[in-house]
Each structure stands twice: as C-alpha cells, then as structure tokens.
Amino acid sequence: MKLLTANRLSDGEAVWYADGQWVETIAEALIAHDKGSQEALESIGNQALADNLVVDVNLIDIEIVDGSIHPIRLRERIRAAGPTIRNDLGKQARIQQAA
Amino acid sequence: MYRYDEFDHEFVQARVAQFGDQVERRLAGEITEDQFRPLRLMNGVYLQLHAYMLRIAIPYGTLHPRQLRMLAHIARTYDKGYGHFTTRQNIQFHWPALSDVPAILADLATVEMHAIQTSGNCIRNVTADHFAGAAADEVADPRPYAEILRQWSSVHPEFSYLPRKFKIAVTGAERDRAAIKTHDIGLHLKKNDEGELGFAVYVGGGLGRTPMVAKKIRDFLPQEHLLSYVTAILRVYNLHGRRDNKFKARIKILVHETGTEELASWVEAEWQALKDGELKLPEQDVSAIRSYFAPPALTARPEGDEAVRVARLDSRSFGEWLGQNVTTHRNPDYAAVTISLKSIGETPGDISDSQMEAIADLAERYAFDEVRVTHEQNLVLPHVARADLKAVYDGLVEIGLATANAGLISDIIACPGLDYCALANARSIPVAQQIARRFSSLERQRDIGELKLKISGCINACGHHHVGHIGILGVEKKGAELYQITLGGSADENTTVGEIIGRGFGPDEIVDAVEALVETYLAIRSDHSERFLDVYRRVGPAPFKEVLYGAEAKAA
Numbered sequence: 203m204k205l206l207t208a209n210r211l212s213d214g215e216a217v218w219y220a221d222g223q224w225v226e227t228i229a230e231a232l233i234a235h236d237k238g239s240q241e242a243l244e245s246i247g248n249q250a251l252a253d254n255l256v257v258d259v260n261l262i263d264i265e266i267v268d269g270s271i272h273p274i275r276l277r278e279r280i281r282a283a284g285p286t287i288r289n290d291l292g293k294q295a296r297i298q299q300a301a
Numbered sequence: 302m303y304r305y306d307e308f309d310h311e312f313v314q315a316r317v318a319q320f321g322d323q324v325e326r327r328l329a330g331e332i333t334e335d336q337f338r339p340l341r342l343m344n345g346v347y348l349q350l351h352a353y354m355l356r357i358a359i360p361y362g363t364l365h366p367r368q369l370r371m372l373a374h375i376a377r378t379y380d381k382g383y384g385h386f387t388t389r390q391n392i393q394f395h396w397p398a399l400s401d402v403p404a405i406l407a408d409l410a411t412v413e414m415h416a417i418q419t420s421g422n423c424i425r426n427v428t429a430d431h432f433a434g435a436a437a438d439e440v441a442d443p444r445p446y447a448e449i450l451r452q453w454s455s456v457h458p459e460f461s462y463l464p465r466k467f468k469i470a471v472t473g474a475e476r477d478r479a480a481i482k483t484h485d486i487g488l489h490l491k492k493n494d495e496g497e498l499g500f501a502v503y504v505g506g507g508l509g510r511t512p513m514v515a516k517k518i519r520d521f522l523p524q525e526h527l528l529s530y531v532t533a534i535l536r537v538y539n540l541h542g543r544r545d546n547k548f549k550a551r552i553k554i555l556v557h558e559t560g561t562e563e564l565a566s567w568v569e570a571e572w573q574a575l576k577d578g579e580l581k582l583p584e585q586d587v588s589a590i591r592s593y594f595a596p597p598a599l600t601a602r603p604e605g606d607e608a609v610r611v612a613r614l615d616s617r618s619f620g621e622w623l624g625q626n627v628t629t630h631r632n633p634d635y636a637a638v639t640i641s642l643k644s645i646g647e648t649p650g651d652i653s654d655s656q657m658e659a660i661a662d663l664a665e666r667y668a669f670d671e672v673r674v675t676h677e678q679n680l681v682l683p684h685v686a687r688a689d690l691k692a693v694y695d696g697l698v699e700i701g702l703a704t705a706n707a708g709l710i711s712d713i714i715a716c717p718g719l720d721y722c723a724l725a726n727a728r729s730i731p732v733a734q735q736i737a738r739r740f741s742s743l744e745r746q747r748d749i750g751e752l753k754l755k756i757s758g759c760i761n762a763c764g765h766h767h768v769g770h771i772g773i774l775g776v777e778k779k780g781a782e783l784y785q786i787t788l789g790g791s792a793d794e795n796t797t798v799g800e801i802i803g804r805g806f807g808p809d810e811i812v813d814a815v816e817a818l819v820e821t822y823l824a825i826r827s828d829h830s831e832r833f834l835d836v837y838r839r840v841g842p843a844p845f846k847e848v849l850y851g852a853e854a855k856a857a
Contacts, residue, residue: 209348209352211327211328211334211399212328212398212399212400213352213353213398213399213400214348214349214351214352214353214397214398214399215351215352216350216351216352251334253330254327254328254330254333254334257334257348258348258723274780275780276719276728276777276780276781276782277350277719277725280350280719280720281350281351284351285351285720285721285730286720286728286731287648287720287728287730287731287734288648288720291351291381291396292351
C-alpha cells in the first residue's frame, strides 16, 4: 500500500494527496492498494509538481495498524506527526489543541 | 565588531531584492523547482521534513545584542519561537514559510545580517575561536582575518561554483578551540621569531563520509599573503578537485589522492604567480579591519576577587558554575562566560526568543555588547568583569541557562537529525537528551571530567561524531535506527578521527552502552586528571570493546 506525499510550495507544510486535493493530515490520505492506482498517484504527483503546487513529491509505503495509516519508515512517521522531541510542534500539536 | 560600510549595505540590500523577486516568481509558477533550488540554496533556504529551513550566517560567531534581538523577533514573528545554533556558529530556523523569507531577509539586513553562502558549493561562513579577543593564551585576535576572508569570499566569481562546499576556520591560540584541522583550510595565527604575524596553514581536513585530519602545508605564511595563498589553494582545488563524484569532491580527497607534498608544490607554484599582485594585503587595510575588533575599554575592576569569594560562599551552585563555565580572560579583572545551551533534557543548541532577548540584555549590561556562538552550540559572553559574574549567573538562572556543564558529558553536540533533517537516517536529539538525563548529576559529570560526546544522524557528520571522545553515528538498518560508536576522536590541536568500536546499538541500548564505556574509563583511569581521551590513547580500544561486547570481543 502506498500514499502520495509532498511539501506545499508556499510554506513547506508536509501534505498528502486525498481525493482531488492535498491535505495536511496523513489520516485523510488516499491509499493506493494496487499497481494501477499507484501509477495514477504518481502521475498526479508529477502534475502537481509541474503545476507548482508542491515540491519533493514521493510515493511512500504504509501499512494499516489498528485501523490507522502507519508509514513503514520512521522518517515518514515523523513527517506525519512532527519532531519526536517536541509534541507542541507539527501536526501532533494541532491534534493536542483540538483535544 | 565589524560594521557594514556603504558597499556592504548596498550589496546585501540588492541581494534581498533579487531573492525576493526570485521567490515571487517561484510562487507565481514562473520558474520551476529545478531552476529555483540552486537559487534558494544560495540564500540559505533548505527544504526539510516539516517545512523550509533558513540558515543565517553569523560571521566567526560574533553577534551584537541588537542582532540577537532581531533573531528573537524573527523566531517570534515568522517561526515557532525558537532557533537552533549550528556547528558552523550559524543559526537556523526550522519552520519559515517560503513566502515569508524575503521579509525575514529584509529584517536581517537592517541589523547587518544575511543568509548568503550558508549553503551551496561555495566558501561557507568562516569560523573562529569563540574566545577570540578575550582568551589569555591568544597571540592575536583571529577575527580580523576571518572578516578579510569573508569580504574576499562573498560572491567571489571564481569560487561560487566549486566542486563542493568549502570551509575555513581561524584560531589565534596554540590551544585550538576552532577545530581548524577538521576544515578544508585551517589557519593558525601565530608569531615568528621576529615577532611578525602569520599563519600555519593546514589543508584537506573534513568530516563526513571520509573523515580526514588536515595536513600542514606551510609553517609560516606572513599575514600580508593571506588572500594570495588562500586563492592559490582554491585555484588548485577548483582546477583539480573531482567533479565526477560528489562523495570524492572535497579538497580532502584531492589532498589524499595527490599527496601532501605534491599538492603543496602546486599551491606554491600558483602562489608564486600571485603573491606580489593585487591580493597582497596592505598593512593599512589590515589595520582598518583590525580597528573594528579593538577590545572594549576594560576598566579596572579589582573588586572582582572579593565579590566572587563572597558569592561563592553564599551559593554552592554559583561556585560550580564558576568552576565549569567561566574561563580565564587576558585581563585578570575579567572572565569569559560560557552560556550552556545544553540544559539537561533540552535540545542541544536550541534557544527560545525570550532567552535570546534576555541574553541580549545581559550582554548590553555586563558584556560590552558582545555575544559569541560556539561551534559546540553554546553561547559566550567574552568580556564580563569578575565583579559582575554573580549578576550574570543570576540572570542566566532566571532563564534556565545556568547549567554548569561546559565541556562535560552532557555538553553534547547533536545535529537536528531525523526529527527535522531531510538527509538524516536516525534521530540525534533524543539520544543526546537521554544521555544527558542519565548523567544528570553534575557531581557525577564533574567526577568524569572533560568528555566530548558528539552525535550525528547521518554520515554527513554535522554533529562532528568523528571527533568526539565518544562519537555516535545514527544509521538506518532494516528500517530501524541503529547507533554506531566511535572512540578516541578529538578536534583540538591534536585532532584525531575516532575509531569504530564494533557493531551498533538500538535506540534502547545506546545510553547503557555509553554508560558502560564511562564506567570502564572510571575504573581504569590512573587518577582524576587523566581524561577519557587520555585513557583511550593510553590503553586503546580493548577494555572498551570487552565491556560492550564481552566474550564476543575476546573471540574476535
């Protein structure tokens, strides 16, 4: 399973591709389950790069753990949450604030 | 300290306007990322995991309080309320929006700062001894020469597209506090028998994938030849340095593959053609630059000894701080103060906006408007009257920056690592925090004595792990973090590259491993004066391997 991720051009915010838009939380991302949908995501990423919406576009590996998206690589888990040493920064801070 | 002249102001303003226009065109989609990337890097803008990062140059680590206040303003206005001091004596902000960068650079220009040449294959910020101008053991202040190099290297047309980045450091004392032998060029300012100033010149040091100690190619270069000789080195490098392989492109590889003697002869030949030309430094120009770095008028403050004696009796923690974070000054009434940015459990090198402002206040009130950034990610107030030390200490206690651990095991250099950096393979900061917590007792740390522990989150070695007495390198293995230990490195006048001790340790094992190494050292040192590094140099790796790997090490 894969997701399409990038950083937004204007502010560098880590974003993931959902259905038709780039979202700021990984939980909303569109999951590609097969090769065909992965290729579709790849071309969406290339187009978004060409359209100057995002930079550093990547397809990343994930699995589903307890019903939630769990990136395989620690690097992607940190991008999805924020620095592990500062819970008040990054996406995790918003979740705390919301709670 | 150095003040911009009209030319400097116009140059920086023009650059702010130029980059502002480039950002605008990028955001409007008029230029692609491939076109923009080299432009943003030339202006210190990186893309990291969570956001852009802006690295701001602090020439030779010297800051005026008004500049520190501006950094606080930037942290508060455009970032997330803090900054991170780096091992090149620079500061970086980890969360700026690209669209805000032109405004940040415009703000910086008002206090004579910029982000030019903090990235890219050019000559980077020239670093210097953080006690420059204050150290008791100094021959002369190295910063005027660092400033001359800064002016010469800023957008130097011949050296803006080198094979790779290029780093220069200058020290003015026999005791090397600027790690000059880990630099592409290391300059040791000294006097010859006639009392004239000049430099011992070292070339080809560096860390990263292939760590090398710089080689001396000249014992004494008269100061007036500084620019012609450095130009000769850069020309040889620019011509012969490898451009076919990024990992072999630094001058250290050229020196290694060519041989020191042969390379020195190339430099000499190039220099002979240059030495009496326009690059020869006129004494009046050197004097003019030197006058910017004239020491402050240090009035006699003989009451210092008594004041310190009384305050010490009153406060044990002040006494501990005095012993660890206060360094002898060339003027006996004064001292240099190290402000540790390594409070136990905090991120090494991080500082909040309000801490920056409080330190600016202290520098204005007690330290003649000067602050220094050290390559070990601490700050220094270089000129404090001993009579004012208690007041400075009290001010630092108020902002949580009075930890008395300078040079001890918790005074750790750590790169941002995988918590921020797009190049990292493993986290550095949490390892530093856990080690600091494990050794949180200052009494225990003082008993261990000087121990330089340095951590990098990837082989690029921003955390200088190769030259740590204990070095830790984070790697990724089978999707997990793994930490390799090197022992016996040092970055002083006897620079050595540490040796890998054996297989790596997981995140849950690394702190125990460090503690086992330290306990082994304590058990075998001859007395308290024999530092960890001295013991390692005396006994070698065997007892340390045995404690980490037991029978396995013996079998090997």
